[in-house]
Amino acid sequence: MSDIVVNKKTESMIETQIVMKIPARNAIVCPIQIGMNLLATPEKWLPDDWQKKRIVIITDETVHKIYGKYLLEVLKEAKPLLFSFIPGEQSKNAQTKLAIEEKMLEAGCDRQTLLLTLGGGVVGDLAGYIAATYMRGISYIQIPTTLLAMVDSSVGGKTGINVPQGKNLIGAFWQPVCVVVNIDCLKSLPEIHLINGLVEAIKMFCTNDAEYFKYVDKELNRVLQKETTVLKNIIERAIQIKVNVVSHDETESNLRMILNFGHTIGHALEQVTHYSILHGYAVAIGILVEAKISHLSGFLSVEDYNAIESLFYKLKISLNPLKTMDCDAIIQATKVDKKIRNNQVRFVLLQRIGKVYHENDIIAHPVSDEIIIKALKEVGGMQDGRQ
Ligand SMILES: NC(=O)c1ccc[n+]([C@@H]2O[C@H](COP(=O)([O-])OP(=O)(O)OC[C@H]3O[C@@H](n4cnc5c(N)ncnc54)[C@H](O)[C@@H]3O)[C@@H](O)[C@H]2O)c1
Incomplete structure (x- = not known):
């Protein structure tokens, strides 16, 4: 089995380690440590000889101020270098990547350099892609600092950048040696x-775990209050789901597409709005539209659709981007999605909350433009939590 969970008690709380193994590539094992106070205890996640290593931290300017300076101090014996960039999606591009790579070359970083990505999904994707290509590949550790990066982007080895033609279209599968979820x-x-x-955790629960979907709904206030135990439960469960999926299908030939639920429409919205909506908020609208498509295609019950809609209503997800958008523009934007085959966009469809529809083990299915347009119009016509 590829998913081993080890619990060990510390003074502060239970610390968990999930080990991701990719059987198709025997050598790849990635421990994911989940706990508190992990930045202060690098001996738990760095190699034994870390003091002798050339360590490079890549982060954004916001995270640099809050955690980067602290990590530099903790790791000072190794004299680490830190490179930061302007926060946000607009930095996840080839220019930022090249600028950092040139600084690493100037600083004499070699193939033994260990890279730490400290930040949200933008830092993780961009710096992970630097790790994948710098001198044809160096080791890196993901240290996610946003919930999105903890539950999703830091696990699974997808790295990449955006280009004018679309999001994440250039990149590589490159697994970190370890993930540190502090x-x-x-x-x-x-x-x-x-x-x-x-929203990304809700996506995992929509496709894989109805109990956890209900748990998020029930404990929503405690989540928003950032109660550690509730957050840890959600993070752990989402990571377990992701690890199970990735260990069976690292390169998204089929099963991993399950993680794209909500993303075909979500990515299209991000592209059409020039990334002015946050990824999770675009994906939330994408989940609603793709759940509606699942309902209109005769799979998802109206009760389950309503449960998803009600949860996003409570989270005050704005539907304005959809209300003001031309359906054709969205459909057009879905056509540059990486999941298209034979020029046909394919969708992950829900059978019920916690289970996706699959036919002969195929996870993503073609849907007619008529159904997509109907779903876009019906969801766009809904009242949202902000009104
Ligand atoms: N690789 C994957 O499998 C995968 C999966 C999902 C999403 N993604 C990518 O993730 C990206 C979005 O990631 P994101 O939402 O984390 O965005 P982000 O990295 O831009 O972080 C969001 C903002 O939060 C700030 N920030 C980060 N950590 C903080 C902290 N602890 N305290 C205060 N501020 C903090 C950042 O400076 C930034 O301004 C997208 O580019 C998306 O494509 C990748």
Whole structure:
């Protein structure tokens, strides 16, 4: 089995380690440590000889101020280098990547350099892609600091950048040697980014775990209050789901597409709005539209659709981007999605909350433009939590 969970008691709380193994590539094992105070205890996640290693931290300017300076101090014996960039999706591009790579080359970083990505999904994707390509590949550790990066982007080895033609279109599968999920980092995370990440966890539960979907719904206030135990439960369960999926299908030939539920429409919205909506908020609208498509295609019950709609209503997800958008523009944007085959966009469809529809084990299915347009119009016509 590829998913081993080891619990060990510490003074502060239970610390968990989930080990991701990819049987198709025997050598790849990635421990994911989940706990508190992990930035202060690098001996738990760095190699034994870390003091002798050339360590490079890549982060954004916001995270640099809050955690980067602290990590530099903790690791000072290794004299680490830190490179930061302007926060946000607009930095996840080839220019930022090249600028950092040139600085690493100037600083004499070689193939033994260990890279630490400290930040949200933008830092993780961009810096992970630097790790994948710098001198044809160096080791890196993901240290996610947003909920989105903890539950999703730091696990699974997808790295990449955006180009004018679309999001994440250039990149590589490159597994980190370890992921360090330090839950304390969420204390400084603004609520909007907490919700942004929660949407990705809700996506995992919509497709894989009805009980956890209900748990999020029931404990929503405690999530928004950032109660550690509730957050840890959600993070752990979402990571377990992701690890199970990735260990069976690292390169998204079929099963991993399950993680794209909500993302075909979500990515299209991000592209059409020039990334002015946060990823999780675009995916939330995508989940609603793709759940509606699942309902219109005769799979998802109206009760289950309503449960998803009600949860996003409570989270005050704005549907304005959809209300003001031309359906054709969205459909057009879905056509550059990486999941298209034979020029046909394919969707992950829900059979019920916690289970996706699959036919002969095929996870993503073609849907007619008529159904997509109907779903876009019906969801766009809904009242949202902000009104
Ligand atoms: N690789 C994957 O499998 C995968 C999966 C899902 C999403 N993604 C990618 O993730 C990206 C979105 O990631 P994100 O939502 O984390 O965005 P982000 O990295 O831009 O972080 C959001 C904001 O929060 C700030 N921040 C980060 N940690 C903080 C903290 N602890 N306290 C206070 N502020 C903090 C950042 O500076 C930034 O301004 C998208 O580019 C998306 O494509 C990748």
